[in-house]
Amino acid sequence: MYEIRFHGRGGQGAVMAAQSLADAAVRSGFHAQAFPYFGAERRGAPVQAYARIDTKKVRTKSQVHNPDLLVIMDESLSDMADIASGLKVEGRVVMNTTKRPEEVDLGKGVDAICGTVDASALALEVLKMPVVNTSMLGAVAKVWDVVPLESIVEAIEDRFGEKLGARAGMLNGEAARAAYDSTVIGRTQGRKEYGKIAEWAPEWNDIPIGNSLRSDTFEGVAIGPASSSQNLTGRWKWSTPRYDKEKCIRCLRCWWSCPDSAVIRLDDDYMRWDMDHCKGCGICADICPVNAVEMVQGAHTW
Known part of the structure; x- marks a missing residue:
């Protein structure tokens, strides 16, 4: 049995990618299943x-703990956690990145055949949106020959065509073919080490009876009513607000409209962004009356 694990971000189409791959496998004479696993259901x-x-x-x-194939739809995820954990010795990796395979580092001990493709650029070029699932499936066909490209394209065209219309199905099939042709295959050898993932809160029997959880430390781990100090949600974003102080009229609209309180009001009523927790929703840019905030593709920390 072959087991595949997809890692992506909400809105990139990881679930549809898994379902389409399973569909393509069935078309090729296999039995297959696909299902999602996620926490916060948001882009x-x-x-x-x-x-x-x-x-x-x-x-x-x-869940798939020891995949034969690892599909990484957003390379920034590899900076957050050991997403290659459990990859089988002869397992393969497909990553959405501008790097070459030998430049990819998925952690110490990972030595695997790796295919890299700039699926984001291909999706923007072909689909005019950063939804990389079908591009990644084309790369999967190049790196992992269990399910042929034609079966994958056929599954994509039928599945996406049924949901979004025939033209959308055709364009997504084109994205898969373009990614197949653009994928570079090599070998990745991991070097970096990941720290142990710490729990943000104590066990239930260590919480004071009848009291809310105080901001404190427990066995060297920061705890409290929330875990935002450790859970840097700013890594979720696809685009980043860039603030032009010269244009700002200090109307404060961005400040009181931010759903994550990531816009910080300074003493002089100018603004600063908390990039560790800004998710790049773009509300601040949309509501600014003088275009002092613009959204720039990618996750930046200026």
Whole structure:
């Protein structure tokens, strides 16, 4: 049995990618399943999706912990956690990145055949939007020959055509073919080490009875009513607000409109952005009457 794990962000289409790959596998004579796993259901939040492919009925229903194939739809996820954890010894990796395979570092101990493709650029060119799922499936066909490209394209055109119309199905099929042709295959060897993931709160029996959880420390780990000091949601964003102080008229609209309180009002009524927690929703740019805020593609920390 082949097991595949997709890592992406909400809105990139990881779930549809897993479903389309399973559909393509069935068209090629296999049995298959696909299902998602995610926390915060919003654009930009980390998402996982899984697929299993076998020559006989698939009865396993658990998450995929030891994938044969790892599909990384956003390379910034590899900076947040050890997403290659559990990859099998002969496992393969497909990553959306501008890097070459030998430049990819997925952590110490990872030594795998790797395919890289700039799926974001291809999606913008072909689809006019940064939804990379179909581009990544084209790269999957190049790196991992279990399911052929033609079956993948056929599944994409039917699935996306049914939901979004025939033209959308055709364009997504084109994105897959373009990614197949553009994918570079090499080998990645991990070097960096990931720290141990710390729990943000104590066990239930360590919480004071009848009291709210105080901001404190527990076994060296910061805890409190929320975990925002450790959970840097600013990494979710696809685009980043850039503030032009010279244009700002200090109307404060961005400040009171930000849903995450990431716009910080300074003493002189000018603004500063908390880029560690700004998710790049773009409300500040939309509401600014003098265009003092513009959204720039990518996650930046200026």
